[in-house]
Amino acid sequence: MVEERVREIRLNPIIPIESVLIASARGARPVTKHESFEPDRRTRVDGCPFCSGNEDQTPEESLREPDSKEWQIRVVRNLYPVLDDDHNLPGYELGMHRVIEGYGRHEVVIDHRNHGIQIYQMDAAHIGAILVVYRERMKKLYQSAAGHSYVLIFKNYGPASGGSIAHTHSQIIAMPIIPANVEIEISSSRKLYSQYERCIFCMLIDENLSYETTVYDPTDGPVHRSIEVGRYIVDKNESFVAIKPFASRFPWEIHILPRIHSHDFRKVTDAECMDFAILLQRVMARLQVLLGVVQYNFFLHSAPAKMTEADHQACFHWHLEICPRTTIPNGFELGSGLAINTLSPEEAVRRLREAD
Ligand SMILES: [Zn+2]
Numbered sequence: 001m002v003e004e005r006v007r008e009i010r011l012n013p014i015i016p017i018e019s020v021l022i023a024s025a026r027g028a029r030p031v032t033k034h035e036s037f038e039p040d041r042r043t044r045v046d047g048c049p050f051c052s053g054n055e056d057q058t059p060e061e062s063l064r065e066p067d068s069k070e071w072q073i074r075v076v077r078n079l080y081p082v083l084d085d086d087h088n089l090p091g092y093e094l095g096m097h098r099v100i101e102g103y104g105r106h107e108v109v110i111d112h113r114n115h116g117i118q119i120y121q122m123d124a125a126h127i128g129a130i131l132v133v134y135r136e137r138m139k140k141l142y143q144s145a146a147g148h149s150y151v152l153i154f155k156n157y158g159p160a161s162g163g164s165i166a167h168t169h170s171q172i173i174a175m176p177i178i179p180a181n182v183e184i185e186i187s188s189s190r191k192l193y194s195q196y197e198r199c200i201f202c203m204l205i206d207e208n209l210s211y212e213t214t215v216y217d218p219t220d221g222p223v224h225r226s227i228e229v230g231r232y233i234v235d236k237n238e239s240f241v242a243i244k245p246f247a248s249r250f251p252w253e254i255h256i257l258p259r260i261h262s263h264d265f266r267k268v269t270d271a272e273c274m275d276f277a278i279l280l281q282r283v284m285a286r287l288q289v290l291l292g293v294v295q296y297n298f299f300l301h302s303a304p305a306k307m308t309e310a311d312h313q314a315c316f317h318w319h320l321e322i323c324p325r326t327t328i329p330n331g332f333e334l335g336s337g338l339a340i341n342t343l344s345p346e347e348a349v350r351r352l353r354e355a356d
Pocket residue numbers: 044045048049050051114115167
């Protein structure tokens with residue numbers, strides 16, 4: 001099958017500043033590959049502070065699952081926190097610049113006692129347990145007296161993602177502000193809710209919808225083009241769906257969302273975590289089949305604890321964004337804020353669905 005060439009700017013309906021130039025003809029050009037990255041596949045490493053037997057080498061532990069020597073998951077403070085709860089200077093203003101104190105908490109989730117295991121290799125029950133740990137830490141951090149404004153959960157894997165420690169882990173940062181992209185996602189989805197009287201995320205995941213639109217062709221004049229939304233579903237199960245975003249910033253970007261509307265990840269049940277885990281494992285395995293070693297970031301966008309009035313609950317829909325890192329942003333992308341994606345999302349989703 002010949003890949004359809006696409007050269008168009010796709011506006012992200014929820015975050016307009018994250019729009020993308022899809023230029024699949026560029027895909028024919030040689031791609032700058034990252035220096036090859038060989039994953040550390042060892043199961044245990046003597047000098048690794050995250051490996052079992054070295055528990056005394058990590059800072060304060062906030063959770064251990066199960067609570068025994070044979071733990072499977074541990075949560076500890078980050079030894080080099082980007083935000084911490086020691087008070088330095090209160091916020092201040094410096095001319096036009098405003099400074100907010102870097103108060104917060106930075107934790108590491110040691111995802112598994114096996115040093116080099118990757119998500120696609122873990123069994124779904126273990127991934128489900130990691131997701132339950134995420135939920136419990138998010139609850140605790142929002143409940144703490146510190147009054148954190150936002151709790152961001154994310155994972156970096158591989159040097160191209162900014163990951164520096166080989167032992168499988170993810171991170172949680174409780175911060176004093178709501179990140180601007182989350183604010184925009186929420187304010188924009190609220191606007192779209194008032195326009196459509198429906199959650200935009202629910203609309204986007206409704207696989208049975210198909211849109212028909214009229215586009216202008218320079219030679220043939222107006223032509224009808226039908227876009228089946230179902231085409232963008234990478235995989236799904238009873239409670240979750242994995243979608244290839246129409247305006248994907250990264251060639252292999254995939255989002256996972258609950259199929260039942262929910263704004264707050266803290267409300268996810270243990271059974272739903274299991275369904276989420278099954279889908280996450282399958283999605284990571286598909287990426288592995290297609291790309292071999294996959295360096296990626298993923299992050300969880302859930303509504304901030306303080307923004308739970310009725311309209312947020314109706315308009316915002318929590319989700320996980322998985323962004324495999326196969327390219328480095330260039331000057332055009334930094335200067336314009338417009339990401340270039342050289343693989344059309346239609347082609348990417350076709351390959352992802354086939355990689356079973
Ligand atoms: Zn280790």
